[in-house]
Amino acid sequence: MTAPDDQTLTQTGLPPTGQGRVLLIACGALAREILALRDLNGWDHLDLHCLPAILHNRPEQITDAVVQAVEKRRHAYDDVFVVYADCGTGGQLQTACDRLGVRMIAGPHCYSFYEGTDTFAARDEVTAFYLTDFLVRQFDAFVWKPLGLDHHPELRQMYFGNYEKLVYQAQTDDPALTEKARTCADRLGLAFERRFTGYGDLATALASLPRPASSL
Structure with missing residues (x-):
């Protein structure tokens, strides 16, 4: 939909x-x-x-x-x-x-309003990279390719070397999306965390x- x-x-x-x-x-x-x-x-x-x-x-x-x-x-x-x-x-x-x-x-x-603006601000996670359901589905189109990582994967360290983890803010409880998000984290060389935020x-x-x- x-x-x-x-x-x-x-x-x-x-x-x-x-x-x-x-x-x-x-x-x-x-x-x-x-x-x-x-x-x-x-x-x-x-x-x-x-x-x-x-x-x-x-x-x-x-x-x-x-x-x-x-x-x-x-x-x-x-x-x-x-x-x-x-x-x-x-x-x-x-x-x-x-x-x-x-x-x-x-x-x-x-990322802030999905998690709740006050909750998100209190976390102060400067080394976290966030994905939503949409961005998990569109990871290649909105992250991987625009950054040129499809042709130059060696740039990954330059873009993501200061990040420690990928946080998947899940709007829906979809095991397939969770696994895809985990794969995104692996591709970026980051630890993986899933948070069910709902809407x-x-x-x-x-x-x-x-x-x-x-x-x-």
Whole structure:
């Protein structure tokens, strides 16, 4: 259950019509999790528009992409919520959201809000490299190949020599994903740790969004 990048998804497949609907502008890396939470909780008032997940590797482009998406689509909705944390924008995304009058999820990045921002900050793990369910599935496309390790594996020490462990923050209890994450750790030469986080603060943030009076 995934969402194509740059596409608005609705429960009915029809164009959004307002009436209490909320548009989620989200990173494509969160699509599966957002749709799972929406379906599990019956949040039929939420529509999802995903920006390309590869912006994960180009954080300087995130703010402009979010602003364009909000300005293009907000007229059809009663509310807009940006499902990005700061994600390497250096506060620029929060500033833009404040200017647009829309809210966004709190925290520095998805690793933080999956684990719980306060819990993550208290750990202060500067030598840990994190993967989520999405990044385990897309490890080659988002980590291995962008760093050139597919052609130059000798660069691994330069990139990861200061890390001690790979922490897999599991959103789902999937043994196959756990084994794949363990393989990722082996490929990077890191110790392996799995933490089942579930959806963390993502679930809390989506649950806090207003619902149409007719659905309460």
